[in-house]
Amino acid sequence: VVSTQSTGSIMGVKTQGMADSTPTKQLDTPMTSTYRVKHWFLCCLALCHLAAFSSIYVQWPGLYGEDGVMPAHQATPNGFSVKTLAETFNMPLKETAELVCLIGTVLAGLLTAFPTLRVSPAYALLGALYFSILSGWKEVSFGFQWDIILMETTCLSVLVAPLLPSKHSLPHDNITLWLVRWLAFRLMFASGVVKLTSGCPTWWGLTAMNWHYESQCIPTPLAWFTHQTPQCIHQLEVIGTYLIEIIFPFLFFAPLAALRAMGVYAQVSLMTMIMLTGNYNFFNLITCGLVITSLDDNYLPSAATLVTYISPISNGGLGAIAAFLKLPFKIIIALVKLPYRIIIGATKCPARAVSTIGIFSVLAVCGWILIVLGGVGVDGNCGQLTFGRPELEWFLAHFVPLGIVMGLLSLLVNIATAFYHTLRSTSKSRLIKLGEVIQTSIVSCAVVTMFAVSLIPITELDRDTQNKIPLSVQELYHRTRHYHIANSYGLFRSMTGVGGRPEVILEGSDRHDKDWQEFEFLYKPGDLSRAPPVVTPHQPRLDWQMWFAALGSYNYNPWIINLAYRLLNNSTDVNNLIKHNPFPEKPPKFIRALKYRYHYTKFGNATRDWWVRDSQEEYFPPLALYQPTLKEFLDYHGYTEPLREEHVDQTIIPYMAMIRSVVDKTDPVVLIWTLCLASFLPHFKALRFRFSLFGI
Numbered sequence: 001v002v003s004t005q006s007t008g009s010i011m012g013v014k015t016q017g018m019a020d021s022t023p024t025k026q027l028d029t030p031m032t033s034t035y036r037v038k039h040w041f042l043c044c045l046a047l048c049h050l051a052a053f054s055s056i057y058v059q060w061p062g063l064y065g066e067d068g069v070m071p072a073h074q075a076t077p078n079g080f081s082v083k084t085l086a087e088t089f090n091m092p093l094k095e096t097a098e099l100v101c102l103i104g105t106v107l108a109g110l111l112t113a114f115p116t117l118r119v120s121p122a123y124a125l126l127g128a129l130y131f132s133i134l135s136g137w138k139e140v141s142f143g144f145q146w147d148i149i150l151m152e153t154t155c156l157s158v159l160v161a162p163l164l165p166s167k168h169s170l171p172h173d174n175i176t177l178w179l180v181r182w183l184a185f186r187l188m189f190a191s192g193v194v195k196l197t198s199g200c201p202t203w204w205g206l207t208a209m210n211w212h213y214e215s216q217c218i219p220t221p222l223a224w225f226t227h228q229t230p231q232c233i234h235q236l237e238v239i240g241t242y243l244i245e246i247i248f249p250f251l252f253f254a255p256l257a258a259l260r261a262m263g264v265y266a267q268v269s270l271m272t273m274i275m276l277t278g279n280y281n282f283f284n285l286i287t288c289g290l291v292i293t294s295l296d297d298n299y300l301p302s303a304a305t306l307v308t309y310i311s312p313i314s315n316g317g318l319g320a321i322a323a324f325l326k327l328p329f330k331i332i333i334a335l336v337k338l339p340y341r342i343i344i345g346a347t348k349c350p351a352r353a354v355s356t357i358g359i360f361s362v363l364a365v366c367g368w369i370l371i372v373l374g375g376v377g378v379d380g381n382c383g384q385l386t387f388g389r390p391e392l393e394w395f396l397a398h399f400v401p402l403g404i405v406m407g408l409l410s411l412l413v414n415i416a417t418a419f420y421h422t423l424r425s426t427s428k429s430r431l432i433k434l435g436e437v438i439q440t441s442i443v444s445c446a447v448v449t450m451f452a453v454s455l456i457p458i459t460e461l462d463r464d465t466q467n468k469i470p471l472s473v474q475e476l477y478h479r480t481r482h483y484h485i486a487n488s489y490g491l492f493r494s495m496t497g498v499g500g501r502p503e504v505i506l507e508g509s510d511r512h513d514k515d516w517q518e519f520e521f522l523y524k525p526g527d528l529s530r531a532p533p534v535v536t537p538h539q540p541r542l543d544w545q546m547w548f549a550a551l552g553s554y555n556y557n558p559w560i561i562n563l564a565y566r567l568l569n570n571s572t573d574v575n576n577l578i579k580h581n582p583f584p585e586k587p588p589k590f591i592r593a594l595k596y597r598y599h600y601t602k603f604g605n606a607t608r609d610w611w612v613r614d615s616q617e618e619y620f621p622p623l624a625l626y627q628p629t630l631k632e633f634l635d636y637h638g639y640t641e642p643l644r645e646e647h648v649d650q651t652i653i654p655y656m657a658m659i660r661s662v663v664d665k666t667d668p669v670v671l672i673w674t675l676c677l678a679s680f681l682p683h684f685k686a687l688r689f690r691f692s693l694f695g696i
Helices: 035-064 082-088 093-113 120-134 145-160 173-197 208-215 221-227 231-253 257-277 283-294 303-314 317-348 350-373 389-424 430-461 463-467 471-483 541-550 559-568 628-636 653-663 668-679 681-686
Strands: 008-010 013-015 501-509 578-580 590-600 611-623
Touching: 035 093, 035 120, 035 145, 035 173, 035 283, 035 541, 035 653, 035 668, 082 093, 082 120, 093 120, 093 653, 093 668, 093 681, 120 145, 145 173, 145 283, 145 430, 173 231, 173 283, 173 389, 173 430, 208 221, 208 231, 208 590, 221 257, 231 257, 231 283, 231 350, 231 389, 257 283, 257 350, 389 430, 389 463, 430 463, 430 471, 501 541, 501 559, 501 611, 541 559, 559 590, 559 611, 559 628, 668 681
Parallel strands: none
Antiparallel strands: 008 013, 501 590, 590 611
């Protein structure tokens, strides 16, 4: 892990060369290669777009169609959008939106599968397609932070990707990848700090994880088991989250590659834990894609290394099964041996000794934070944080500027290094060198400008620092804010569901006062005996909206009344978003909503249920189609406004209907996983992965 040589080692396997991922051309002077890092990042981003577009496509009719829960034609997009495209090409809005999603899905799949297609224009098109859906449509559930992260990352990828297909590193690669690294720093640092600035008592009292696994939107089965761990473990998890999100991001700008790798591995470990215990669509993947840009190629496995691991599995038969089962144990053993390898490596190489000292210095600081600031005792128990609001304000006043200064110095070093290696090249003509200097200069100016714009959202953590930023930069930020070039972040700001997760349950009946039967949603908790699902990387937006609705009232979530209205009218598109409709033939006459408190069951419960619930209360009263108040409510919020499409071109409709008829027969999660795996088939072929594993 501390290797700084051109030949690295991953999990104890030598990576001599880079196989088919190796740049075919190298600069004359030694320069750390980031060719594989760049393509790993671009591949992760394309895969996230593949999941995002396909997830939106399968839900569009029920959520945003004319008879959907949140009809898109009633929204008022700001600027370029799907509605603009529909009007420009004289096409129906629903079919236009579905076509945009299909084009985005296909393009993202191709970019995932074929590295030669990962060029700047392709990612610009990908961003434009996603922006057309995202722009101005936040009122129809496109305001999630991962949507914003995906959009900003795509903007950066236009600079990271080469303008034309290239099989070698470009002089300015480290400059553009630095911009992605800066986004990773802003995302993680802000996500850690806002947990404290929000004043949430659970984060300050180290009890947040007591409720997180139970109250998150769509937990996984593993979350049930993790929730049962002792109190001291949950407290250490909170402190560990602070360390990883607030302290470790500063390592992204460390001069030593080993320290940067340490910061990256910490973030990837956190994202892996979040992914295993919760369904957060593509958020974990895109975060990992952001943080790996702090590495260089020595810390990523080459194709040859991957073949070393996969070849025993691809031989087929019982040997393949044995090799597959041994693989996790090999990784665990390699991780256990890691401290020994670090120490031995430090005694043989002075450069490794410096890295080792840096690593153990960071670990010492983390230990000091655990003991002093986290209040960890000898028995492993924690009380609460030993600092208060004044100390937090002092920290932000000093460390927000420190992060900016470290980032700026790191950027200047990367710019200077790029020019140095370009000018020192001896095998290139003066004309080529002049072109590379001009290209590097243009990219550097663009990166510095985007860095300046991004200072506004990061300094929202400390207003005094923000007031020192020139007004011209602030004006530029506000002019470009609509394009999501730089955004504010703050994931998991405050803990919800303290005392039990609130859950809204819809019920229908043909009688006003009895015989109520529950509607079962696809993924959110409802049936007490149903296990939590695994739906990553799919994002079921209706289930997410139901989670938000349970945190407030229907007055702040008027779409839930429209959901009841669509169920009363037996909308086919909306019923496709429901797992179990107790009235499949004829819709009920009345629908009401009750609010419960859900809790995980304990180990050894006799019923074998996953959930228990209590505290029943009315969320909204029984609704019926004949009630004038229902129509008045829907009219007031614009849900009954008809879709007006006159003289539109109908040519595309039968083709889109044919595709829809095929897609609707497949489970959304299975469909998205199939598309993702299919996009990796060319990579499996490159790794000599044979189908004999499956007996074919």
